[in-house]
Amino acid sequence: MSTRLLFLIPLLHAIATNCFASRQPVLCHDDESSALLQFKKSFHWNLNSCVDPSDYPPKNISSWKVEGVDTDCCSWDGVECNEETGHVIGLDLSSSCLYGSMLSNSSLFSLVHLRRLNLAYNHFNSSQIPSGFSRLSRLTYLNLSNSSFSGQIPSKFSELSKLTSLDLSFNSELHLRSLQGLVQNLTGLKDLGLRYVQISSPVPEILGNLSCLRTLYLTGCGLHGKFPPGIFKLPNLQDLRVVYNPDLMGYLPEFYSSSPLKILSLWGTSFSGKLPDSIGNLNSLRVRSIPPSFGNLTQLTILDLYYSFIRSSNPSSLSCLGKLSKLTSLILQGINLTMEIPSSFANLTQLTYLDMGSTQLMGRIPSWLANLTQLTTLHLPFNKLQGSIPISIFELKKLEILNLYSNHLSGTVTLEMFTNLKFLTSLVLSLNKISFLTKTSTNATQNKFEILGLGSCNLRHFPNFLSKQDQFQGLDLSYNNIRGQIPKWVWNTSRETLKLVNFSHNFFTGFDQHFEKFSWPQLQILDLRSNNLRALPLIPPPSTLYYLVADNMLQGEVSPLICKLSSLHSLDLSNNNFRGTLPHCLSNFSNTLSILNLQGNNFHGMIPQLCAKGSRMKMIDLSQNQFEGLIPRSLSNCKMLEILNLGSNQLNDVFPSWLGTLSELRVLILRRNGLYGIVGSPTTIFAFPKLHILDLSSNKFTGKLPFEYFQSWKYMKKIDADNFTYMLEFTSILSCGFDVPQYYPYSMTIINKGREIMYSKIIEIFVAIDLSSNEFNGKISEFIGNLNGFQLLNLSNNNLIGHIPLSLGDLTTLESLDLSQNKLSGRIPWQLTQLTFLGSFNVSHNQLTGLIPHGNQFDTFENSSFAENLGLCGNPLSKKCENHEQVPLPSSGIKEVQDSWFHVEFDWKIILPGYVSGLIIGVVVGNVVTEKRQCWFVRTRRRQPKR
Structure with a gap:
């Protein structure tokens, strides 16, 4: 018996020891509690620094005691310790109302045992993220979202190789040079959030190798290039959001039936192509139409069809949604409905959130919306709603957000109407016809x-x-x-x-x-x-x-302090009285700045080197200033540039053919400068591939007209006449808790129909070339007829010779044609009478002869269109033609079948055409002045049969 007791003594001692240990936990290490207190002291506590303290109650860091009183940091709010070692392994200070700058020598970085760190929803005063975070090498979870960080994300973040969750979202002043550089070592990532972080790189293929990835949020990052299709096939990916990246291209691949993808948001991108049939394997994607079977989903509480492909003007197609009586959130924004708000929605009495923005809604706001007594949010912006706001809307006592932006609403609204809406915090009535009293x-x-x-x-x-x-x-x-x-x-x-x-x-x-x-x-x-x-x-x-x-x-100079605006996206100082030179720091903005508009001021000096590699610039307008010198070569780095306007300055340079590499450039205006020399031939095969507005007028260019450039300009050929959208830069930023869309329409000033016209908006299909007031010589090529998308062509005030090309009659969309102040000879082609859109025509001050054609628009042109051509006769000139002058050909029912041009030199004589086997044959006979046998010049046209 005693032997047994002796055997149990060690066991009882071990149990007693363990029980004693459990009653006396390991305390926090002194150096770590001291580090936490120093970190606390480096910030102010400011309630306004919390994004939403009501939703995220602030951590009680005031409970953190001073040294010598209660140094056991393991008991402090937001602090987690290892029970065995006492080391701080977790720190959650999210929404702690911290305000101040995060310093590189912060005591936080001495907590080297940290595994989880959450500093979200604080205000770090636009300070940079210190590279010292890389010292926390054991981190698996890091959340710095919504914390007002700015500058570049440190490259050393990639050294945190144990991270499984990284969230830097909603820091719109943060920049990332290389997404690939950030993730290349983070092979264990499960969750990556970079929403509204400005990323100046394409999406790297390496993301398709992160096999553990479950969520990927890249909303509003300014991504560009092609999206790697392999990302869609990641074996664990459930939630993918890359919305609001308008320059991001891609397509949807085939999806496996085992795909775990539940949420896929691609709106606001440039994805294209066909929806794969296998998209049915995914359970949360948008659909092209709302099937009646939707009405069977009676347990559905949230339905989000944001910017889907649905097109409908039939209210019955949405009636099935009225059966979803348990819906609390219905989002139909961006769907082209073109209807009134369906009356069946009156059954959705549990709705708290209704968004039908940008759906082409018509009619009045129905009074029955008052039945939706649980509504807290009502979004109806960007529609065509009419009439007054019904009084019943002001009875929705739980309403917090009312957004009626940009409709056709009218009537009077008074502040007193909102007496019952005690929770209303957001009211948007802008861009209507409402009077607010x-x-x-x-x-x-x-x-x-x-x-x-x-x-x-x-x-x-x-x-x-x-x-x-x-x-x-x-x-x-x-x-x-x-x-x-x-x-x-x-x-x-x-x-x-x-x-x-x-x-x-x-x-x-x-x-x-x-x-x-x-x-x-x-x-x-x-x-x-x-x-x-x-x-x-x-x-x-x-x-x-x-x-x-x-x-x-506004007057004065632009302060160098503007260099502190490190996240600037749009800078518009146009049409003021600013003077002086531009700060050279403008080139520092090229990774963030998209719009730079300084036109209409008194700036002088050299244009700074505006674009570094990776530039995001889309519009640069420095016109109507006094800039001088060379066109900065750094503009070739602006690979995303769409409009460049340097007109009306004092630049002294040759034609910038090197701009031809800018594949997105659509508008190039260099008029009224001191540019000189021969424009010459393009240096690449596909120079200026998207250019459709070119203005080189009022310079000193010489040589032949640059028709070799025109041959590759497909956008100057026939284009979609139904595309009546405007050229603009669109982006969206997170501000005030909303995605705030920003539309910046491009503008320009050009000479059209003889006068300077300001275009506050540029329609996408507008095509124009103005090469006037230079020293171009030679003939106008017949090739000009291939550019049949023109609205404006101005070649006036040059030294052009030869005949007016007959092929100009093929420019069926031409509205303004100016060939005045040249040395053109021969007759005005009767084919021009077929240009039924031609509203302005000027061939004055040339050497033209013969009868002025008549018919259609030509009967509306005045004397000034034909003045100072001694050989011209006929209406509207007072000079009458002799009886033997040719009668103009009929302009109706003629369609070109074939154009075969053989260039020969001869003296012109015209023979009246005759009808031969249904063909109109015009034979031009002349005296050939060469010894070799020449081909006769024959033009053939087919006459449409009479019906």
């Missing part, structure tokens, strides 16, 4: 607005209730009649939260106080265009993405 005595409202859109609401002054608002994120007062100075209190409104300010298209003259800088540190979009402003603060805050102050009376 407030009583002059109204100073405040119970609502604390975050988004307020009162653009084009017939406002004549700032509504007084705005002065008491302190939570604005977006404020739109554009297109109103507000005059005078901007009140002082405006600059104190929502100082810590305001991100979007649009006061454009009013009559502001200035500010009632002088200040050096804007008082909104988080400002992203500032639009003050089309006012009467004479002065502005030097520069907006570094967070600014869109700085638009065009069409004012």
